[in-house]
Structures are given as structure tokens and as C-alpha cells.
Amino acid sequence: MNATPPPAMPPPATPPPPTPQGADRSATASIRVGVLAPLSPPGWVEAGQHLLAGAELAARDVNDAGGVGGRPLELVVRDTAADPQRATAAVAELAGLGVAGVVGEYHSVVARAAAAEADALGVPFLCSSAVLDDLTEEPTEWVARLAPAQSYGWRIYADALLDAGHRRVAVAAEPSVYWASGTRVLRDHLAPRGGTVVELDARALDPAAVCEALVRHRATALLLLVGFPEPAVSIVRAVRRDARLAEVAVGAPAGQPEFAEWAALLGDEGAEVPFLRYLPERLTPLGVRVEAALRTRLAGEPSFVAYEGYDAVLVLADVLRTHGVDRAGVAAAWSRVATPGTRGTVRFSRPAGSGVWQWAWPPVRVVDRDPGRPDRFRVLRTG
Known part of the structure; x- marks a missing residue:
């Protein structure tokens, strides 16, 4: 999950004065939880807004049900703007404010920076949406994740390509650890099955040059591993309007394509673009x-990112309720989580190769926007 989007949002309000680190908080009314989200460019703002809407709704529901041991949750929101350095600084600041844990973040490279700082400072971090496999360089007890690892979800996507008969696949990619990792997953999965x-290079080629390269390589599918809205929107328009590339x-x-901005910018041309969606059938x-x-909050259909934001706060509140607000106790409790969420019961384990506690696995589907009704989604494959 990594893209670059539109309109800026004003920065979140300044939080109340900090509680000194290590101070006795038994008399403090609220339990603070940090939230990281991209709320201004070059972060994907719409994704950040959905993540935050889910987190805020969960906090409200937790508090309406009596809070955590009678104490309300207080979300302390920080805008990462898709900047790893801002994320690192935010985690350090939140640690100093005495948060019991941190949730959130959408962009994978930003979440990795946040996870590294959380691990270094001993702050529990529940990553809601980032999928990069190597979320941390070394195994850690401090980090857990709701979103599936990229290698898991993207292999399902590769199978959908094969099901549709695609063996010659092109990727228009920008430089990024996330995009490079995704390309590697696709190649490793397609190659043994006769795919290439x-x-x-989306930085070196304009949309017209991308079209020429597709013709030259006789590709049957083009995957957009680029920022949104640009250059993704311009590439889609160029390909859709090139008669040589009709198939x-x-x-x-x-x-x-999950988000409303995609449909607003591309209309019918944005239909039939398969993507990974982390929602169950029901x-x-x-x-x-x-x-x-x-x-109601979003004035439109919630994305899977909104449910990830909700579930992240819900799970952390459940841990705090059953294991206390001590940070080490929270980190030690990941393996005992069994929280009924919006998409199923969340349980964490250590899949082979994972350095963090992982929900293995949330629902994964390949969907697209219906060409007859671009406001509706069609399920192409279920993982």
C-alpha cells in the first residue's frame, strides 16, 4: 500500500500538555493512544482520512461502552505526510507523551520507519494498513500488524493474472522499496508458471512512451506501481485511448481504485482495473x-482502510482492558489476542519469515470496478 495523492488537510489540533514519561498516571482520566496517518501530501490523503475515521469511530465506541477500566481512550493524532522521518519523530514524540501504544499508518516505507522507532523505544505499535513484508529489520516483540504481508496478498493477485490468461505482464514502476518488493513477488510467482x-521506469517514460513499450513487449497486462493521482491517472488514460492496446x-x-477519487478522476476509464481489497464477502x-x-462519517462508502483503522484501535483497547496499560505488558500480550473485529476475529501469530506479530490472514480479494456500474465492485478472486 503505497501511493501519492491529492488535497491537503489541515494539521490535527495540538494535543493537551504532555504527561511526563514514567509519571504515575493512575489518576489520569484518559489513556492515550497515538495514531499515525498520512493527512497531507505527498501522502495519500484520502487513505489517511479513512484510516483516521475508522480509528476515531472505534475510540468513540470503546468510550461509549465504558472505556478501558472506566478510563476513556484519547487519540493523539500525528500526520506522517508519507515521510519516514516525520513518522520517526512522531513516534518519539508520542512516546514522550506517555501513550500506551501507537496504531495506524498506510504507507509501507513510513510504517517501517515507525516500527523501527517503536522497537527502539519500547512502544507497542499495531500497524493497521502497511503490507511490506520486512516491516522491521530484525524480529521484534513490540510490533504487530493487521494487514496481510505483501508476499501473501500479491501472490493471490498474481494468480488472478494467470487465471485471466496473462503471461506477459508489464509493470510501470517508480523507485520505491515497496514497488520493488511487489515486482519481485510477482516475478517469483509468475516465472515458474511461464509468466514474465x-x-x-515510470520516472523516465511519459504515458505515451509507456504505451509504445507495451506494444514493443507485446504485454497483455500493465500494472500500475506508481503514485496517485499522478502518474497513475495519465497512464490509465493513455492506455485506454490507444487503439493498439484495446486488449x-x-x-x-x-x-x-478503492477510493472515490479514482472514480471521480477517471470515470468509466477507471473501471476494470483489478486491485487487492482486504474485505470479506460478508x-x-x-x-x-x-x-x-x-x-455517515465519510459521506460515502468506507474503504478497507477505514475498517483497518477501526480494528486497530479496537484490538489495542482489548489488550489494554485485559492486560493493563504497561507498555511491556501490551507487547507481551500480542500472542493472546482474540478480538472479534469488523472482518473476523483477529489473532496474531508468527508466520514463517515474519519479524512481527501478524494477523494471518485477514480476508483478501481481487476486485475491480464494474464497467457497467463503476460505483460498484466485482469480486474476481478470493484468497
Whole structure:
């Protein structure tokens, strides 16, 4: 999950005066929880807004139900703006403010920086949305994650490509650890099955040159591993309007078409662009209620990122309620989590190769926008 989008949002309000680190907080009314989200460019603002809407709704629901041991949750929000250094500084600041833990973040490279700082400072971090496999360089007890690892979800996406008959796949990619990792997953999964992956440098090629490269390589599918709205929107328009590429499929595994801005900018041209969506066929009863509330908050359909934000706060509140607010106690409790969430019961384990506590696995589906009704989604494959 990594892209670059539109309109800036004003920075969150300044929090109340900090509680000194290590001070006795038994008399403090609220339990502070840090929230990281991209709320201004070059971060993907719409994703950040959905993440925050879910987190805020969960905090409200927790507090309406009596809080944590009678104490309300207080969210302390920090805008990362898709900047790893800002994320590192935010985690350090939140640690000094005495938060019991930190949740959130959408962009993978930013979440990795946040996870490293959380690990160094001994602050529990529950990553809601970033999928990069190597979220930390070394195994840590301090970090848990709700989103599936990139290698898991993108292999499902690769299978959807194969199901559709695509063996010659091109990726238009910008320089990024996240995009490079995704390309590697696709190549490793497609190659043993007779597939090839051609890399096109989206920084060096304009949309017209991308079209020429697709013709030259006889690609049957183009995947957008680039920022949104640009250059993603311009590339989609160029490919859709090139008669030579009428049979070329366009895909965006990272999820750009999930959001309303995609449909608003591309209209019908934004349909039939498969992406990964982390939602089940049916939400849990809690999820159905949360969906209705999120629709009101967001004035539209909530994305999977909003549910990830909700579940992250819900899970952390559950841990705090059952294991206390001591940071070490929270980190030690990841393996005992069994929290009914919006998309299923969240439990953490250590899948092979994972350096963090991982929900293995949340629902994964490959979907696209219906060309007959671009406001609706079609399920192409379920993981």
C-alpha cells in the first residue's frame, strides 16, 4: 500500500500538555493512544482520512461502552505526510507523551520507519494498513500488524493474472522499496508458471512512451506501481485511448481504485482495473454496524482502510482492558489476542519469515470496478 495523492488537510489540533514519561498516571482520566496517518501530501490523503475515521469511530465506541477500566481512550493524532522521518519523530514524540501504544499508518516505507522507532523505544505499535513484508529489520516483540504481508496478498493477485490468461505482464514502476518488493513477488510467482514481468521506469517514460513499450513487449497486462493521482491517472488514460492496446488489461494491486477519487478522476476509464481489497464477502455483525456509521462519517462508502483503522484501535483497547496499560505488558500480550473485529476475529501469530506479530490472514480479494456500474465492485478472486 503505497501511493501519492491529492488535497491537503489541515494539521490535527495540538494535543493537551504532555504527561511526563514514567509519571504515575493512575489518576489520569484518559489513556492515550497515538495514531499515525498520512493527512497531507505527498501522502495519500484520502487513505489517511479513512484510516483516521475508522480509528476515531472505534475510540468513540470503546468510550461509549465504558472505556478501558472506566478510563476513556484519547487519540493523539500525528500526520506522517508519507515521510519516514516525520513518522520517526512522531513516534518519539508520542512516546514522550506517555501513550500506551501507537496504531495506524498506510504507507509501507513510513510504517517501517515507525516500527523501527517503536522497537527502539519500547512502544507497542499495531500497524493497521502497511503490507511490506520486512516491516522491521530484525524480529521484534513490540510490533504487530493487521494487514496481510505483501508476499501473501500479491501472490493471490498474481494468480488472478494467470487465471485471466496473462503471461506477459508489464509493470510501470517508480523507485520505491515497496514497488520493488511487489515486482519481485510477482516475478517469483509468475516465472515458474511461464509468466514474465517487464519493468518500465515510470520516472523516465511519459504515458505515451509507456504505451509504445507495451506494444514493443507485446504485454497483455500493465500494472500500475506508481503514485496517485499522478502518474497513475495519465497512464490509465493513455492506455485506454490507444487503439493498439484495446486488449491490454490494466491493474493496480496496491488499491488505488478503492477510493472515490479514482472514480471521480477517471470515470468509466477507471473501471476494470483489478486491485487487492482486504474485505470479506460478508462483514461481521459488528462490521455491518460500523459500515453504517462510517458511511455517515465519510459521506460515502468506507474503504478497507477505514475498517483497518477501526480494528486497530479496537484490538489495542482489548489488550489494554485485559492486560493493563504497561507498555511491556501490551507487547507481551500480542500472542493472546482474540478480538472479534469488523472482518473476523483477529489473532496474531508468527508466520514463517515474519519479524512481527501478524494477523494471518485477514480476508483478501481481487476486485475491480464494474464497467457497467463503476460505483460498484466485482469480486474476481478470493484468497
